[in-house]
Amino acid sequence: MESFYSVLFSILAVAVAGLVWSQSTSASIVPKTGTNVTSFVKLRNNYVFVYALMMAGDWLQGPHVYALYQFYGFGMKDIGRLFVAGFGSSMIFGTIVGAMADKHCATKHSSDYWVLMFGRFLGGIATSLLFSAFESWLVAEHFSKGFDEKWLGDTFSKAVFVGNGLVAILAGLVANYLVESLKLGPVAPFDASATVLLLGGAVIMFSWSENYGDTKSNNSLNHQFKLAFAAILSDPKIALLGAMQSLFEAAMYSFVFLWTPALSPNGESIPHGMIFSCFMTASMPILFPTPYFYPMPLPTLSLAPINSQPCRGRRNHCPRSGSARGLLSNITEGGITLHGQVQLVAFCVFEVLVGLFWPSMMTMRAHYLPEDLRSTIINCFRIPLNLFVCVILYNVHMFSLAAMFGLCSVFLVLATICQMSFQKLVNSMPVIKGIPETEPLRSADK
DSSP states (O other): OOHHHHHHHHHHHHHHHHHHHHHTTSOOSSOSSSTTHHHHHHHHHHHHHHHHHHHHHHHHHGGGHHHHHHHTTOOHHHHHHHHHHHHHHHHHTTTTOOSGGGSOOOOTTOOOHHHHHHHHHHHHHHHHHHTTHHHHHHHHHHHHTTOOTTHHHHHHHHHHHIIIIIHHHHHHHHHHIIIIISOOOTTHHHHHHHHHHHHHHHHHHHHSOOOOOOTTTOOOHHHHHHHHHHHHHHOHHHHHHHHHHHHHHHHHHHHHHHHHHHHOTTOBOOOHHHHHHHHHHHTHHHHSOOGGGOOSOOOOOOOOOOOOOOSOOOSSOOOOOOOOGGGGGGSBOOOOOHHHHHHHHHHHHHHHHHHHHHHHHHHHHHHHSOGGGHHHHHHHHHHHHHHHHHHHHHTGGGSOHHHHHHHHHHHHHHHHHHHHHHHHHHHHSOOOSSOGGGHHHHHHHO
16 A cells, blocks of 8 residues: 555544544533433434444445446446446435335345346435435434434534544445455455444344334325425425535535546556545544534424334445455556545545535434425435436546536535525524425315
């Protein structure tokens, strides 16, 4: 491994350690004693532990998805369309499918293109669950126990700090060790992921209460979507949140595909796990839980029982490790160039923004989305997101990497404009309990 990666990782790690230490003395938004504090801490710690396990299963696979397909001999065009299968299935089926996403595994052990395509298709469905059902379950459980609304920020921040920060860094290092040091091939991290996901599923089964939705309203699926779209169209804050999420995540998920060919344009051998750990370390400073991260006063929401599926989704799939080492000849020797090093530093700067995005978006969704429609609305937001990414990746072989990254920059600029408009609305509009415009639909359903 080139020393550049180790030096960059060490610099980022020292910077993060210094920031964490400087912020560790900040006052917590959760009091040390008081009514419900003990119960809240128990729920928070359980959720953070489960979230960390499930994200570990996801992060172990993340560094080597593109590399695995490249390892099997596929070019950028074929790899792009494999990614399209995942995002496309998430767009079409992810909003309505709940139970089937945890019933599949072991597709990436095969080098057959259509087996891999089927795995990506199922993985897209699981992705929608991973980034909606867990959050929805926590919000419902939090309010059902009568905890202070502002404490949600503490849970989200700690969950993202551990699950999207510490665990992601460790997962990258473990994946790098399995592939680079033990020479088990790029399939090995997916085996490790299977073990972690099984453990997370066991913890959920024995420690999480089931959530059966709003038994009073018993809305049909069609009516649930009508309510969700009515909420989005009637409240510009919700619409802007959706636009911000779709645009930023479109850039982020395009980056997930693009960083490997950008850093190894000629198929150079690069340590994907170590690079991934650098990215995750760069995102850590903003993820550190601190009360100053949530400066806005929180609005009051009309709360109702949640309508969500059981939280047992998996983003990708879990192959067996090992074979096809002869395919290593598809990857040429050689290290990262000076141009690649500059790009890597720039990518780390982008990861700082990613670290800021996750907890802030989670917190805003918790306070601006109606409770009984939360999971549906979040997945509705994923429709334009996945459409953007599908269009980009399906045509990725037709454009230069510079053009692709330029389009990602446009998405980020548009997301910033939406954020500024959102801030103006928050400052100028009074807080309204619930979404009054959806009430006629509720009445008609009754």
